[in-house]
Amino acid sequence: MAQDSVCLSDVKAAYERIRDRVNRTPCLLCERLSTELDCELYFKAENLQHIGAFKARGALNAVLQLSEEQASRGVVTHSSGNHAAALARAAKIRGIPAHIVMPHNSAKTKVEAVRSIGFEPQFCETDTPSREAAAARVQEETGASLVHPFDDPRIIAGQGTVALEVLEQVPELEQVIAPVGGGGLMSGTLVTLSEARPEIEVYGAEPAWADDAYRSLKSGKIEPPERYDTVADGLRTSLGNLTFPIIQSKLREMLLVAEEQILLAQRKIVETAKLVVEPSAAVPLGALIGHPGRFRGRRVVVILSGGNLDFGSCQLGK
Amino acid sequence: MAQDSVCLSDVKAAYERIRDRVNRTPCLLCERLSTELDCELYFKAENLQHIGAFKARGALNAVLQLSEEQASRGVVTHSSGNHAAALARAAKIRGIPAHIVMPHNSAKTKVEAVRSIGFEPQFCETDTPSREAAAARVQEETGASLVHPFDDPRIIAGQGTVALEVLEQVPELEQVIAPVGGGGLMSGTLVTLSEARPEIEVYGAEPAWADDAYRSLKSGKIEPPERYDTVADGLRTSLGNLTFPIIQSKLREMLLVAEEQILLAQRKIVETAKLVVEPSAAVPLGALIGHPGRFRGRRVVVILSGGNLDFGSCQLGK
Known part of the structure; x- marks a missing residue:
């Protein structure tokens, strides 16, 4: 598909389709971090979205566009992350079957999220071929529509x-x-802003330990990740055939963030903005902290992508 | 002052006065807890208010009503809690001096909050007479206006x-x-709702270990707390001469919450709604969990009062 396969009118149509069933999340000025970081800093709190992440938006937009005939056969995806719960929720809203294939080592909280919506995940081995094979098998057996977590115009x-x-x-x-993980949020953001307000500077942020998007922009082709151990588990994916060209043509700059800076940023958000965020969601603030010159004195929105943490070991203060 | 000293028109006037400088915090439907608790549950997230608590509203409303002459002499309060930072912020917005007297054992995070706004607290002993004496001394020396944390119509x-x-x-x-702590939030809530929408049922919640409001409503006079060890440190105060009669005449029912239920509710809010709340803010959800019959099948808003935790020992999950 060509890079202009998604445009602002598609985003506006998506919003009309989903707005009654997604939260209009707040975009909050953080006075304290604004002073500390010498800019005017707003957090767009998508951790407060249903299922705890922006993924609820895209999945619902996709499911609501299925034909009656497609819908009756249900949807399928393989995901260890927020897309699993997002697709389950969208299917429940439409009242159709959802087949959620999850690697057996998925975080307990993500498995519970799918169950709490009312679907029992199907488990598979953790490697990509096994995941794809399991999803393909479900698709063949049920005729369900595959909904990719990011490389899909809907x-x-x-x-x-x-x-x-x-x-x-x-x-x-x-x-x-x-x-920037698979690039769904980033390419949607770029499509919207480049058309509606092209003067706004859009920066991408990813862990230095998951710098595949950074390298892809340098080499001009989609590069795979070289390691999978960043704490920002939502950003370990490589870009897709649809998301890469949008990012390549419209993004101002990719900024890389060290692991310790991700954790520092996460702590600042939790302590100061009172928002629970997963490490992936703290990466953009880590980028701001690591590259203060680009943002000094400016009005900047940091998108907090999600808040799904494994709380097994969590000890809150008093 | 008579119990009708505050009415809906005062609240509306306050809103016009402060709305440009407070967050319109979100009121978020929590689908997962709604299913679990069999009601339609919304969280009014005042933990996302500036300084991390609803207290920013009242303090700003008070400070903006000082005459020029009063304002020039500044404001003073004694507080170990969120009112300290709220008054400091309000004074900074008006550009006047703030004298914040804090007991020397105040939580480090609350002291830092005042400092981050640009004021250095004055420290005193922890008992009430010492606190009041210290504030009175400042008042005498400076002519500053005392702003009480709750027993003030503004x-x-x-x-x-x-x-x-x-x-x-x-x-x-x-x-x-x-x-319900000192009753400022509760009496403001009652004044607004009883006049604007009297059919709405308003419930108060307090720890069983800080049941002074419950006992006060029974005895018909303001009862002091009997112990000061509830984890909900913001609710250890007794009611005031202004707040008690409003609560007495307008509140539907006070519900008591056990300590373990407060902590359970706090954990549910953090994990499910992705909002950082202090234990005091979790008490209303604890009341809902402990008295499910009153709320089953109903559309209910739980006010989350604040999110200021001492994070010294905090370990977030991954």
Whole structure:
């Protein structure tokens, strides 16, 4: 598909489709971190979205566009992360079957999230071929539609609605920083802002230990990750055939973030903004902290992508 | 002062005064806990208010009403809690001096909050006479205006703006649960709702270990706390001369919450709603969990009062 396969009108149509069933998440000025970091800093709190992540938007936009005949056969995906719960929720809203294939080592909290919506996941081995084979088998048996977590124009348009809300919430916005994993959120953000307000500078952020997007932009082709051990588990994926060209043509700059900076940023968000965020969601603030010169004195929105932590070992203070 | 000294028009006037400088915090439907608790549950997230608590509203409303002459001499309060930072922030916005007297054993995070706004607290002994004497001394020396944390009509009117927003955010609301410490938030909530929408049932929640409001309603006079060791440190205060009669005449019922239920509720909010809340803010959800019959099948808003935790020992999961 060509890089212009998703445009602002698709994002606006997605918003009309989903807005009654997604939270209009707040975009909150953080006075304390603004002072500390010498900029005007807003957090777009998609951790407060249903299922705890922006993924609820794209999945719902995809499921609501299935024909009656497609819908009756259900949807299928393989995911160890937030897309699993997002697709389950979308299927439940439409009242159709959802086949959620999860690697057997998925975080307990993500498995419970799918179950709490009312679907029992199917478990498979952890390697990509096994996951794809398991999903393909379900597809063959049931005729269910596969909904990819990011490389799908309906998903990209749905994720673009985050930026649509930001434009309404923050007047005279100058800069946006969003995390880059598979690139669904980032390409939706770019599609929206490049058409609606091209003067806004959009920065991508990813862990230095998952710098595949950074390298892909350098080499001009999709590069695979070289390691899979960043704490930001949502950003370990490589870009897709649809998301890469959008990012390549529209992104201002990719910023890399060290592991310790991710954890520092996470702590600052929890302590100061009172928002529970997963490490992946803290990467953009880590980028701001690591590259202060680009953001000094500017009005900047940091997109907090999600808040799904494994709380097994969590000890809150008093 | 008579119990009708604060009315809905005061709350509306307060809102016009402060709305440009407070967050319109979100009121978020929590689908997962709604299913689990068999009601339609919304969280009014005042933990996302500036300084991390609803107290920012009342303090700003009070400070903005000082005459020029009063304002020039500054404000003073004694507080170990969120009112300290709230008054400091309000003074900074108006550009006047703030004298914040804090017991020397105040939580480090609360002291740092005042400092981060630009004021150095003055420390005193922890007993009430010492605190009052220290504040009185400052008042005498400087001519600063004392701003009480809750027993002040300007404070009550300011806290009432939380309910004003809730009315706009949740159509056909049936029930509200709010915590009761000194009663500022509760009496503001009652003033607003009893006049604007008297059919809405308002419940108060307090720890069983800080049941002074419950006992006060029984005896018909303000009862002091009998112990000071509840984990909900913001609710250890007794009611005031202004807040008690409002609560006495307008509240539907006080519900008591056991300590373990407070901590369970806190964990549910953090894990499910992705909001950082202090134990005091979790008491209303604890009340809902402990008295499910009153709320089954109803549309209920739980006010989350604040998110200021001492994170010294905090370990977030991955």
